[in-house]
Amino acid sequence: MSDQGREEAQSIESLGLPGGSPRLPIAPELGSVGADGPAARSQWQLFRARFLRHRLAVASTVILLALAIACFGAPLFAPYPKNQQNLVLGPVGPNGQHWMGTDELGRDVLTEILYAGQTSLRIGFVVALLSTIVGTVVGAISGYFGRWADQGLMRLTDLFLVIPQLVVLAIAIKGLGSTQVVIALSLAALFWMGEARVVRGQVLALREREFVEAARSIGAGPTRVVFRHIIPNCIGPILVGATLAVAGAILTESALSFLGFGVQPPATSWGSLLDNASGYVGTPQAYLIYFPGLMIFITVLAVNFLGDGLRDALDPQSTHA
Amino acid sequence: MIQFLGRRVIYSIVVLFLASIVAFVGTRIAFDPTARLAQARDPKVRVAEERRLGLDKPLVVQYGRWLGNFVQGDLGETEVSREPIAAKLRSGMWLTIQLLVWGVAVSVIAALIIGVYSAVRQYSVGDYVLTTFSFMGISIPPFWFAFIAIQFFVFTLPGWFGTAPWFYTFSGALHSDGVTGFNLDYLRHLFLPVLVLTVQNIAGWSRYQRASMLDTLNADYVRTARAKGVPRRQVILHHALRNAMIPVVTVMALDIGLLFGGLVITEQIFSIPGMGRIFVSALDRGDATMLTAWTVVAAFFVLLFNLIADLAYGWLDPRVRIT
Numbered sequence: 001m002s003d004q005g006r007e008e009a010q011s012i013e014s015l016g017l018p019g020g021s022p023r024l025p026i027a028p029e030l031g032s033v034g035a036d037g038p039a040a041r042s043q044w045q046l047f048r049a050r051f052l053r054h055r056l057a058v059a060s061t062v063i064l065l066a067l068a069i070a071c072f073g074a075p076l077f078a079p080y081p082k083n084q085q086n087l088v089l090g091p092v093g094p095n096g097q098h099w100m101g102t103d104e105l106g107r108d109v110l111t112e113i114l115y116a117g118q119t120s121l122r123i124g125f126v127v128a129l130l131s132t133i134v135g136t137v138v139g140a141i142s143g144y145f146g147r148w149a150d151q152g153l154m155r156l157t158d159l160f161l162v163i164p165q166l167v168v169l170a171i172a173i174k175g176l177g178s179t180q181v182v183i184a185l186s187l188a189a190l191f192w193m194g195e196a197r198v199v200r201g202q203v204l205a206l207r208e209r210e211f212v213e214a215a216r217s218i219g220a221g222p223t224r225v226v227f228r229h230i231i232p233n234c235i236g237p238i239l240v241g242a243t244l245a246v247a248g249a250i251l252t253e254s255a256l257s258f259l260g261f262g263v264q265p266p267a268t269s270w271g272s273l274l275d276n277a278s279g280y281v282g283t284p285q286a287y288l289i290y291f292p293g294l295m296i297f298i299t300v301l302a303v304n305f306l307g308d309g310l311r312d313a314l315d316p317q318s319t320h321a
Numbered sequence: 322m323i324q325f326l327g328r329r330v331i332y333s334i335v336v337l338f339l340a341s342i343v344a345f346v347g348t349r350i351a352f353d354p355t356a357r358l359a360q361a362r363d364p365k366v367r368v369a370e371e372r373r374l375g376l377d378k379p380l381v382v383q384y385g386r387w388l389g390n391f392v393q394g395d396l397g398e399t400e401v402s403r404e405p406i407a408a409k410l411r412s413g414m415w416l417t418i419q420l421l422v423w424g425v426a427v428s429v430i431a432a433l434i435i436g437v438y439s440a441v442r443q444y445s446v447g448d449y450v451l452t453t454f455s456f457m458g459i460s461i462p463p464f465w466f467a468f469i470a471i472q473f474f475v476f477t478l479p480g481w482f483g484t485a486p487w488f489y490t491f492s493g494a495l496h497s498d499g500v501t502g503f504n505l506d507y508l509r510h511l512f513l514p515v516l517v518l519t520v521q522n523i524a525g526w527s528r529y530q531r532a533s534m535l536d537t538l539n540a541d542y543v544r545t546a547r548a549k550g551v552p553r554r555q556v557i558l559h560h561a562l563r564n565a566m567i568p569v570v571t572v573m574a575l576d577i578g579l580l581f582g583g584l585v586i587t588e589q590i591f592s593i594p595g596m597g598r599i600f601v602s603a604l605d606r607g608d609a610t611m612l613t614a615w616t617v618v619a620a621f622f623v624l625l626f627n628l629i630a631d632l633a634y635g636w637l638d639p640r641v642r643i644t
Binding site: 155159161163164165168170175251255258274278282286297300301303308 | 344460461462464472475575578581586600601607624
């Protein structure tokens with residue numbers, strides 16, 4: 001705990017707060033009151049300061065950005081052209097020329113992974129975006145208006161908790177075709193409910209607060225109250241939920257690929273690469289399994305750490321430094 | 322308590338009923354049971370098959386007929402081979418139930434132990450190690466974990482020690498031929514599938530248990546109990562743990578559906594002919610009748626485990642028993 005205290009002191013100093021002499025800030029997060037008047041930090045500054053203190057979250061952000069740049073800039077960064085076969089070479093383990101080795105057709109695994117990452121990352125991002133928007137709106141409506149909207153939503157959520165998600169997805173995708181659009185939309189169609197539940201809970205608590213009553217009493221309509229006053233106040237849980245959706249979407253897409261319902265060739269994703277390599281367990285080509293899975297693992301781990309950092313940074317009650 | 326449970330049972334039946342409608346309509350939209358006859362030279366073949374299956378009637382009538390048969394235990398026939406679905410599901414169900422029960426039991430016990438340890442020793446080295454592992458556990462793709470586990474336990478580790486693999490894989494069942502009952506053979510078959518099935522749940526649930534346990538450990542009544550001179554061990558295990566488990570049980574009940582998804586993958590990897598494999602093969606064939614029956618049976622199990630969670634609730638929280 002003493003480490004934590006020291007860190008806090010350091011970070012306050014390094015943030016260049018007014019007044020150099022070490023004063024005892026009562027609540028450092030509220031900013032300190034300097035000689036030249038109060039210097040309250042803006043919400044954004046507070047958030048940034050707290051987020052930067054969460055080392056793992058910062059490292060995860062860097063990793064995720066690097067991954068996204070590498071994958072979407074694959075034409076620039078990939079060491080070989082996409083899908084370039086070298087049947088004479090065949091499968092060789094990781095070496096200087098091919099950092100992650102080559103597959104059974106002599107294709108460079110690193111290159112294939114970078115291109116496949118485009119699909120995985122895109123699905124993760126699109127699903128999170130869609131499910132967050134839908135979940136927030138539905139959750140806000142059911143929490144603010146209550147009654148039948150609330151009842152309907154909660155019973156629907158119950159229903160989808162009873163039917164295993166993977167089953168719904170597999171049936172939907174099998175019936176509608178395994179295109180990326182169908183996969184992304186069906187994932188989003190299942191992931192918004194978790195978000196809606198969280199937002200609903202937040203809204204239920206917030207709608208009784210004084211500032212909401214104040215807004216209402218000066219004549220703000222329900223739309224304005226919900227979107228200008230309530231939703232900005234539950235941005236923390238919403239963003240954390242979005243990171244969970246990214247992680248869930250990438251993991252579920254890979255599980256679908258494994259069952260044969262993921263993206264179909266010629267499109268590839270990390271999950272489909274992994275599925276293609278599944279026959280190599282226990283052979284000298286086991287490296288073909290390690291790398292695609294490792295990419296999913298690293299991405300999802302980074303997204304989860306990022307969510308953890310956001311949770312701490314956006315929660316005003318949080319005591320984590 | 323009985324009244325409470327009765328209400329839950331009635332609610333579960335309603336949810337099951339709604340789930341069956343969703344499953345029935347959903348599979349009918351996604352699959353056309355006569356699609357395989359689309360190429361038939363004589364279009365009458367397809368019409369005749371539609372009439373035989375009652376597809377020419379309105380959806381409501383079809384559902385009514387299906388429901389009538391379902392409550393009498395007739396789940397229909399598989400599409401091509403026309404085997405009774407009930408018998409087929411029953412044969413797979415026993416294996417799946419074993420995996421499910423072991424999976425839940427191992428996850429719950431491991432998550433409780435890890436959660437309590439992490440909370441009691443908050444910010445210790447052990448807590449940090451376990452926290453790191455649980456973040457890894459929720460981030461790892463389950464089937465990749467399975468591949469790595471097979472690679473390690475079956476191929477790498479025996480190679481180091483020059484012995485035969487300790488654990489059986491790809492056995493086609495949970496026993497070797499001619500062996501039955503609870504014995505070492507059974508456990509050797511269970512080890513890897515249960516490991517794969519539980520890793521995500523242990524990781525996720527232990528986090529909840531830790532957070533919840535920290536809340537109760539800092540509660541006033543726990544301090545009071547310690548001040549009265551109740552031994553630390555008893556305070557942790559009796560006063561704090563019991564209350565900390567209440568929110569965790571909710572999360573566990575919600576995750577049972579997730580476990581079913583895991584079962585599908587696990588059975589596929591380890592070639593266990595349970596319900597998961599039946600599902601995947603029905604999906605491959607586009608067998609709508611089988612998929613409907615499967616989904617409703619799966620929903621039944623999820624609701625059953627939710628009822629067990631309700632019982633656990635009543636045991637943990639006396640307020641539930643009264644109201």
